[in-house]
Amino acid sequence: MEKPLEQRVIILTGACGLIGRRFAGAIADAGGIVIAADLDGVKGKNICANLREQNPDRRIEFHHVDITSAESLDEMIAEVFARHGRIDGLVNNAYPRNAHYGRRLEDVTYEDFCANLGMHAGGYFLTTQRLLEPLRAHGPGGAIVNMASIYGMVAPRFQIYDGTPMTMPVEYAAIKAAVIHLTRYFAQYAKKWGIRVNCLSPGGVLDSQPESFLSAYREYAGEKGMLDPADLEGALIFLLSNGSRFVNGQNLVVDDGWSL
Numbered sequence: 001m002e003k004p005l006e007q008r009v010i011i012l013t014g015a016c017g018l019i020g021r022r023f024a025g026a027i028a029d030a031g032g033i034v035i036a037a038d039l040d041g042v043k044g045k046n047i048c049a050n051l052r053e054q055n056p057d058r059r060i061e062f063h064h065v066d067i068t069s070a071e072s073l074d075e076m077i078a079e080v081f082a083r084h085g086r087i088d089g090l091v092n093n094a095y096p097r098n099a100h101y102g103r104r105l106e107d108v109t110y111e112d113f114c115a116n117l118g119m120h121a122g123g124y125f126l127t128t129q130r131l132l133e134p135l136r137a138h139g140p141g142g143a144i145v146n147m148a149s150i151y152g153m154v155a156p157r158f159q160i161y162d163g164t165p166m167t168m169p170v171e172y173a174a175i176k177a178a179v180i181h182l183t184r185y186f187a188q189y190a191k192k193w194g195i196r197v198n199c200l201s202p203g204g205v206l207d208s209q210p211e212s213f214l215s216a217y218r219e220y221a222g223e224k225g226m227l228d229p230a231d232l233e234g235a236l237i238f239l240l241s242n243g244s245r246f247v248n249g250q251n252l253v254v255d256d257g258w259s260l
Helices: 017-029 041-054 070-084 110-136 171-195 210-218 229-239
Strands: 009-013 033-038 059-062 089-092 143-147 196-202 250-256
Touching: 009 017, 009 070, 017 033, 017 041, 017 059, 017 171, 017 210, 017 229, 033 041, 033 070, 041 059, 059 250, 089 110, 089 229, 110 143, 110 171, 143 229, 171 196, 196 229, 229 250
Parallel strands: 009 033, 009 089, 033 059, 089 143, 143 196, 196 250
Antiparallel strands: none
8 A cells, every 4th residue: 555655754743632643643654754742741642652552553653842942842853863864744733822712802812812822823933943954954855734724714704603602712813824824934935945835724623512513614514514633634644745746835725615
């Protein structure tokens, strides 16, 4: 069976999350060596062990990292180079936020808005910045994928949240719009080295949301509505692999037509 990421060393941040866990398994199944990076050491090591138990051929190792710390990122990069001698790709998938994240617009403070934007968009900036030189070290072929969102592209549909405690956080809209344009910036900056930078914008992902929300969401989608994390795997592997070698600075939307 073809392995499009055979022997490629891929750093995946946010590996402990709902999407991150699926991505780790998918990259490993595609032949990649997964550097599963996250702040939660205990959970991260357990997840990696579980993924290897499911398939002993998977090559997955956990690394503790804080994407808002250059020192933490540089330590991880040095450890990966010492062990593998190369880095071929990066998936910016972490979702850092403070305890006040997700409040109604009227309740969001300036301090919380700036803190969440700084941790998330700032963390993606910092991680990408620190990885450019290591990716450049092995010549053309490096690939970076930033996780954005349909809500970085379109205005919120607030009506789908009616009757639920949920909302679409204003910080999220600003963060994901910034991630999409940061992707273009880094793609333009790094293309002279043969490093590609793209982003993946998913629609909503199932995570125990209320049925009233799921039903309202489906009204705007095609046959499925909310996605499973597995529905994003093919797009991710494509963007990391040679199949997308001439795709650069693009935003690949996977949302069952929701944003049309």
